[in-house]
Amino acid sequence: MELSNISVTGLIVLIVACLLVIALMVVNAIVMVYAERKGAGFIQRRPGPYEVGPWGILQPVVDSMKLLGKQIFVPSNVDFFLFFAAPVLAFFPVLILFLPIPFGPVLTALKVPDGIVLILAFAGFGLLANLLAGYASNNKYGILGAGRAVSQGVAYEIPMILALLAVVFQTGSMNLSEIAEAQGRWPWSWNIACQPLAFFIYLVTLVAETNRAPFDLPEGESELTAGFHTEYSGMGFALFFLAEYANMLLVSFVCATFFLGGYKGPFLDGFWWTFIKAYAVMCFIVWIRWTFPRVRFDQLLNINWKWLLPLSILNLWVTAVVLKIVGP
Amino acid sequence: MTTTDAWRDAFKEAGALAVTRPDPKKSGLALSAHMPAASLAPAAEKLKAEGFTLLFITTADFSEGFLVTYVFDSFTEHRRMALRVLVKDKSKPELPSIAHVYQGAEWHERESYDFYGVVFTGNPNLVPILLPGDDRIPPPHLKAPDAIASIRTLGFLGEPEWAVDGWELAPEPPKAAAPPAPKAEASGKPPEAGAAGKAAEAKPADGGKEEGK
Amino acid sequence: MSNFSFLNPFGVLDEPGTYMGDFYSHNFAKKAAPGNVILNLGPQHPSTHGVLRVLTELYGEFVMRAEPVLGYLHRSHEKMAEHKTAYGFLPNMGRVDYLNAIGWNWAYTAACEQLAGIVVPERAEYLRVISAELNRISSHLVWWGAFVLDLGAFTPILYAFDDREDLCDILQRVTGSRLTMNYFRFGGVGEDGDERFFSLIREFIPRMRERLKMYKGLVTDNVILRRRLEGIGPMDADMCLRYGATGPILRAAGVGHDVRKSVPYGIYDRFDFEIPSYKDCDNFGRYWVRMEEIEQSMRIVEQAVEQIPQGKRIMDKAPKPAWKIPAGESVFSVEGARGEISVHVISDGGKSPYRVKLRAPGFSNLSLFAEASRGTILADAIAILGSLDLVIPEIDR
Numbered sequence: 001m002e003l004s005n006i007s008v009t010g011l012i013v014l015i016v017a018c019l020l021v022i023a024l025m026v027v028n029a030i031v032m033v034y035a036e037r038k039g040a041g042f043i044q045r046r047p048g049p050y051e052v053g054p055w056g057i058l059q060p061v062v063d064s065m066k067l068l069g070k071q072i073f074v075p076s077n078v079d080f081f082l083f084f085a086a087p088v089l090a091f092f093p094v095l096i097l098f099l100p101i102p103f104g105p106v107l108t109a110l111k112v113p114d115g116i117v118l119i120l121a122f123a124g125f126g127l128l129a130n131l132l133a134g135y136a137s138n139n140k141y142g143i144l145g146a147g148r149a150v151s152q153g154v155a156y157e158i159p160m161i162l163a164l165l166a167v168v169f170q171t172g173s174m175n176l177s178e179i180a181e182a183q184g185r186w187p188w189s190w191n192i193a194c195q196p197l198a199f200f201i202y203l204v205t206l207v208a209e210t211n212r213a214p215f216d217l218p219e220g221e222s223e224l225t226a227g228f229h230t231e232y233s234g235m236g237f238a239l240f241f242l243a244e245y246a247n248m249l250l251v252s253f254v255c256a257t258f259f260l261g262g263y264k265g266p267f268l269d270g271f272w273w274t275f276i277k278a279y280a281v282m283c284f285i286v287w288i289r290w291t292f293p294r295v296r297f298d299q300l301l302n303i304n305w306k307w308l309l310p311l312s313i314l315n316l317w318v319t320a321v322v323l324k325i326v327g328p
Numbered sequence: 329m330t331t332t333d334a335w336r337d338a339f340k341e342a343g344a345l346a347v348t349r350p351d352p353k354k355s356g357l358a359l360s361a362h363m364p365a366a367s368l369a370p371a372a373e374k375l376k377a378e379g380f381t382l383l384f385i386t387t388a389d390f391s392e393g394f395l396v397t398y399v400f401d402s403f404t405e406h407r408r409m410a411l412r413v414l415v416k417d418k419s420k421p422e423l424p425s426i427a428h429v430y431q432g433a434e435w436h437e438r439e440s441y442d443f444y445g446v447v448f449t450g451n452p453n454l455v456p457i458l459l460p461g462d463d464r465i466p467p468p469h470l471k472a473p474d475a476i477a478s479i480r481t482l483g484f485l486g487e488p489e490w491a492v493d494g495w496e497l498a499p500e501p502p503k504a505a506a507p508p509a510p511k512a513e514a515s516g517k518p519p520e521a522g523a524a525g526k527a528a529e530a531k532p533a534d535g536g537k538e539e540g541k
Numbered sequence: 542m543s544n545f546s547f548l549n550p551f552g553v554l555d556e557p558g559t560y561m562g563d564f565y566s567h568n569f570a571k572k573a574a575p576g577n578v579i580l581n582l583g584p585q586h587p588s589t590h591g592v593l594r595v596l597t598e599l600y601g602e603f604v605m606r607a608e609p610v611l612g613y614l615h616r617s618h619e620k621m622a623e624h625k626t627a628y629g630f631l632p633n634m635g636r637v638d639y640l641n642a643i644g645w646n647w648a649y650t651a652a653c654e655q656l657a658g659i660v661v662p663e664r665a666e667y668l669r670v671i672s673a674e675l676n677r678i679s680s681h682l683v684w685w686g687a688f689v690l691d692l693g694a695f696t697p698i699l700y701a702f703d704d705r706e707d708l709c710d711i712l713q714r715v716t717g718s719r720l721t722m723n724y725f726r727f728g729g730v731g732e733d734g735d736e737r738f739f740s741l742i743r744e745f746i747p748r749m750r751e752r753l754k755m756y757k758g759l760v761t762d763n764v765i766l767r768r769r770l771e772g773i774g775p776m777d778a779d780m781c782l783r784y785g786a787t788g789p790i791l792r793a794a795g796v797g798h799d800v801r802k803s804v805p806y807g808i809y810d811r812f813d814f815e816i817p818s819y820k821d822c823d824n825f826g827r828y829w830v831r832m833e834e835i836e837q838s839m840r841i842v843e844q845a846v847e848q849i850p851q852g853k854r855i856m857d858k859a860p861k862p863a864w865k866i867p868a869g870e871s872v873f874s875v876e877g878a879r880g881e882i883s884v885h886v887i888s889d890g891g892k893s894p895y896r897v898k899l900r901a902p903g904f905s906n907l908s909l910f911a912e913a914s915r916g917t918i919l920a921d922a923i924a925i926l927g928s929l930d931l932v933i934p935e936i937d938r
Contacts, residue, residue: 044699140580144602144919213693214765217920291759293766294693296920297602354656356872381785383874384905386885386898399872399885403782403791403798408872432784435908443619453608455568458615458937462564469620477889484870484887 014099017109021098025246032245033060036286043290070234075138078231082136087232087239090129094246096122101253102177104263104271115176116164119254120157123209126247127153130211130218133240137231145230148297149218152208155304156215160205162312163198166319167191167258176254180262185269190261197315199259201308206251206285208300210244213289217297248285252278332358335409336489338374343367346491346498357399360410360485362497365423368398371411372426372433375400380409382426385436387444389471391478392497394421394444398433412485414497415446418470425450443469565610569596577605580919584613590687591933595910597922604922607914609907614937622897627653627888628727628862630897635721637899638935640683642722643669643676644877645935648884649897650725651806652873653866656888657727664852665729666808671742671845672712672724673875674838678749679708680878681831681838688828688927689760692769697760704752711741727864729855739846746839753835761832770825774913774925777822784912785905788880789834790929792818793826800876811848812841824928831930866894879903879930901935 034049034057041048049056074083100115102108112118127150134146168174170191171182183190192199208215229240256262256277265273295303336347339361346362363371372382380400387396393416401408415421425448427434437448438457445467448454455461459468471477479485483499491498562570562581570579583594592613598606618637622630634649635642647669654661661669682705686698709719715734716724724731760766776786778794791798799816801809817833819826868890874883880902887896906929914922 040695044696045703046699140578144580213695216693290696292694292763293689293769294920295765296769296918298918299768350870354658355870356652356655356874357870376782379782381782381787383785383881383883384885384898384900386896388887388896397885399883401874401881403796403803406803408874410872430783430785431912432786432905432908435904453568455565456612458612460564460612461568468617471623475623477895482868482889482895484868 014109017099018095021095021109024098025094025242025249028249029242029245030060030064032248032282033063033241035283036289039283039286040290043287064238067234067238072234072236073231075231077138079136079138082132083231084236086129086133086136087236087243089132090126090243091239091246093122093125094243094250097250098253100176101250101274102180102257102262103274105181105269107263107271108177111175111177114174116168116174116254119250120161120164123157123247124153126243129243133229133232139231141230145218149211152211152215152218152297152300155301156205156208156308159201159304159308159312160209162309162316163195163201163205164254164258166195166198166312166316169316169319169323170195176257176262180257180264183261183264185261185264185266187261190259190264192259195259195315195319197311198319199255201312201315202255202259203281203284204303204308206255206281207288208304210247210251210285212244212248212285214292214295215300216289217294217300248282249278252281252285255281330405332407335359335407336361339363339371339411340490342371342374344371346488346495348486348488350486356408357410358407360412362412362414362485362488362491362495365413365415368411368413368424369426369429372398372429375409376429378402379404382430382433382436383408385433385440387440387446387469389418389444389469389476391476392416392480393418394446395479396423396440396446398426421446423448427451443467445470565594565608566596569598569606569608572606573598574600574605576600584610590927590931593907593931593933593936595926597914597919599919602918602920604914604917604919607911607922609910611907611933611937614934616934616938618938619897619899622894624893626863626892627866627894628860628864630894631725632721632723634725635718635723636934637938638877638879638901638903638932639721640680640932641676641878641882641935642720643673643716643724644875644882645884645899646722646725647673647807648873648875648877648882649886649899650727651875652871652884652886653727653888655873656869656871656886657860657867659728659856659860661729661807662853662856663808663850664733665854665856667845667849668715668730668734668854669725669807670809670812671734671842671849672715672722672730674841674845675708675712675742676722677878678835678838679705679712681835682708684831684878684930685756685828688930689766691923691927692766694760694766697756700752700756704749707741707745707748711738711745714738714741726855726859728859729853731854733854739849742842742846746843749835749839753832756832761828767825769920769924770828770928771823772821773824773921774917774928775822776909776913780909780912784909786880786902786909787905788877788902788930789827789830790880790906790909792816793830794822795820800874800881804874806873806875809841812844814838814840824924827928827930863892865890865892877902879932879935880906899938901938903929903931903933903936907931907936 038048049059052058052062097119099110100112100118130149131146134142167179171179173179211218229237232240253274256274260277263269263271263274336359339347344361344363348360350357350360352358380402383399383401385396385398387394393414396413396415398411399408413423415423423446425437427437434451434453435457437451438454440446441448441454442456442459459465479497480500485497485499488495488498573579578599580597580599582597584592594610596608596610597604618633621633634645637645682701686701689697712722713719715732715738716722776790776794778796781791781794795818797816797818802816814837817830819830866888868888870887872883872885874881882902883900885898886894889895910926910929913925
């Protein structure tokens with residue numbers, strides 16, 4: 001892409017898109033904090049937040065004001081630069097990951113021919129941020145949490161890539177818009193119907209990559225206090241949480257695009273379908289968090305290396321064979 | 329071993345100084361054996377071999393010394409037995425540890441060390457367990473001089489079924505009614521117990537007998 | 542950059558390579574192998590049940606050595622007994638282990654009654670059994686909720702506390718408190734149960750049985766939970782013997798010893814109930830034994846509520862508050878929720894007992910932990926700690 005090819009309109013679209021994505025991430029965090037706490041309350045037979053505002057809807061706003069006002073503790077003997085870089089590194093790269101997502105037929109920030117590679121490559125920044133946070137904290141809980149986060153993240157990326165690769169084989173393109181376009185209107189013509197195993201594998205790796213229960217050992221509360229973000233308070237902690245919810249939203253959007261038909265629906269195609277499907281996946285993630293106990297760390301890695309990886313390779317192989325026989 | 333008699337003989341063999349048989353309905357103990365410090369470990373080994381577990385170790389402060397009681401019970405025989413040791417020197421109390429036989433004894437001995445200052449030689453980790461480790465305070469459970477009692481006067485150990493000659497903790501024979509004693513001397517005023525009343529008269533007598541031991 | 546070394550109370554300079562810590566950390570670090578990390582869990586920690594501190598020496602994720610440090614909740618109950626009257630010490634028994642207050646009530650009251658030869662009327666015996674078993678159910682529910690919370694399941698504890706609400710209300714009607722109960726008196730119990738008390742119990746039992754079915758389906762049979770518990774933390778009968786561990790830990794090791802059946806106290810020999818024991822002595826065994834005990838306790842309560850006769854709730858001419866324990870010595874054991882609770886009383890016939898020794902089952906159970914956790918992964922060590930059902934106030938007294 002040469003400098004002369006960049007058009008002014010393209011640049012303006014990109015900037016506007018970035019701002020909208022930031023807005024989306026922030027609004028999503030607010031909505032998800034409230035939805036998670038209310039959902040947790042519902043599952044746990046209690047009301048959830050109800051004091052602040054009608055039905056407690058102002059709770060996340062008040063919480064963020066509280067977090068902004070907290071004193072920032074810096075423990076002694078930390079690596080100053082890394083300590084402050086880690087939350088920033090957790091949050092801001094997620095912005096780039098939202099750019100290739102096809103929210104609607106034309107509502108896409110950046111139509112790149114290898115969108116999924118862009119997403120998977122930059123997703124590694126989150127992992128780096130976790131590692132830096134744990135390492136720079138000068139805290140044994142932090143280091144343990146960081147070590148676990150890195151092993152888990154690196155391990156679960158592989159079945160994730162292979163599951164998505166099966167869909168890419170089938171569609172013949174890595175461009176997310178084309179993948180969404182290739183699916184039909186009805187659920188039986190979505191990719192979930194012809195790639196159920198890939199969908200299942202992707203669902204499991206999605207929970208593991210975002211460090212959510214039952215795979216939330218890196219921040220395993222009952223063992224490691226708070227894992228890699230033990231030493232962070234106030235805004236640092238808030239940035240990690242924003243990043244976690246943004247990551248969840250991102251993988252839900254990818255899931256919706258790859259397997260659930262993207263912006264296509266039985267009637268009225270449009271961006272609302274993407275949002276409905278992505279938030280359905282998010283509801284599922286919240287639901288299983290409050291239902292299942294935590295998987296132990298070596299069992300977690302076992303699931304990945306002994307089950308998900310062979311299954312995803314098998315799925316890929318079967319997809320390739322069927323495509324060769326049947327044709328593209 | 330299935331009978332209390334058999335255990336009595338076993339303790340006698342192990343070197344007991346006296347064996348008493350308290351009323352199980354009133355005291356919950358089937359047998360109580362008074363051992364010298366050196367016989368503790370062999371007796372504990374015998375108990376462990378027969379499937380008895382150490383329930384607890386407790387120490388009490390008396391005028392004769394610290395009475396350390398080890399209570400054992402079995403999961404199959406249901407016969408609660410106590411081994412007792414008297415530590416006479418209260419300024420430097422020492423006992424051999426049985427932590428090599430019953431690992432659970434390690435913590436119970438640390439508790440007695442905390443509360444009374446009894447040093448159990450051979451305990452793998454004799455540091456305070458319930459009291460602060462670095463801020464050593466004097467053992468808190470020692471009795472004040474006006475509250476301390478004498479085992480012999482209380483007589484709670486009971487008449488021994490068998491004892492070596494001149495066992496020091498035999499309860500005092502009831503003396504003829506003596507005039508009520510004047511107030512405390514060195515070893516303290518004996519409390520108003522069931523067997524008491526003749527107490528103060530006997531005090532100097534058994535004080536002398538003990539020193540002679 | 543902030544540098545807090547001036548706050549260091551031990552004057553150890555903030556140099557790299559210097560291990561900061563307190564007396565117990567230094568004592569523990571003396572035997573540490575170079576290269577291993579010393580991690581201090583607690584005393585404030587979301588997982589340890591109470592203020593328990595565990596010093597661990599970690600090689601990566603493996604626990605090479607673990608040592609619990611106690612004393613953060615030591616309140617000198619045994620010393621208090623020597624300065625209070627026998628009657629005045631009864632409220633203390635509700636606070637030694639607040640989750641199983643009735644068990645401790647029973648042990649101390651019966652130790653003194655045994656020494657004095659006091660016989661308790663029938664109705665009082667039945668009330669004692671009912672309250673003790675309801676207390677056991679409530680204690681096991683708290684243990685269950687907290688244990689699966691340690692393992693990461695956030696929801697069951699709230700359901701357990703919902704069940705416990707009913708139990709606390711029932712017990713409050715008759716004891717006066719929801720938690721730190723002071724119910725027993727020498728010669729009987731404090732209050733009689735009225736008709737509403739018994740009807741509440743009769744409503745509670747079927748509801749609890751329904752709940753237990755749900756817990757079995759959702760939690761006990763959950764594959765993630767099973768994989769976390771099965772095969773972890775073996776504590777066989779020999780280990781229990783060496784450490785004096787009793788209660789569900791012992792029964793999970795296959796030894797069917799329960800004081801209520803082996804040396805029946807009160808009127809336990811009139812009830813038909815089983816002692817659940819398990820063949821493998823792992824975490825799951827201990828879990829399963831406690832869940833089954835809830836069911837057995839409900840059986841006992843059902844039978845007791847049916848059989849309870851009319852009568853007095855305390856003997857005539859019961860000991861008054863200034864009562865002195867007759868001289869002598871007495872040991873009494875009851876089966877608490879955690880194991881065998883024993884109270885050893887030496888009395889000189891005076892106003893206060895001469896020496897009261899409170900044998901907490903948790904004290905012996907926790908001493909197992911150092912050996913049981915050697916070589917396990919940290920997550921498993923936490924699970925083992927949870928399966929021991931520790932309540933630190935009773936361990937520290």
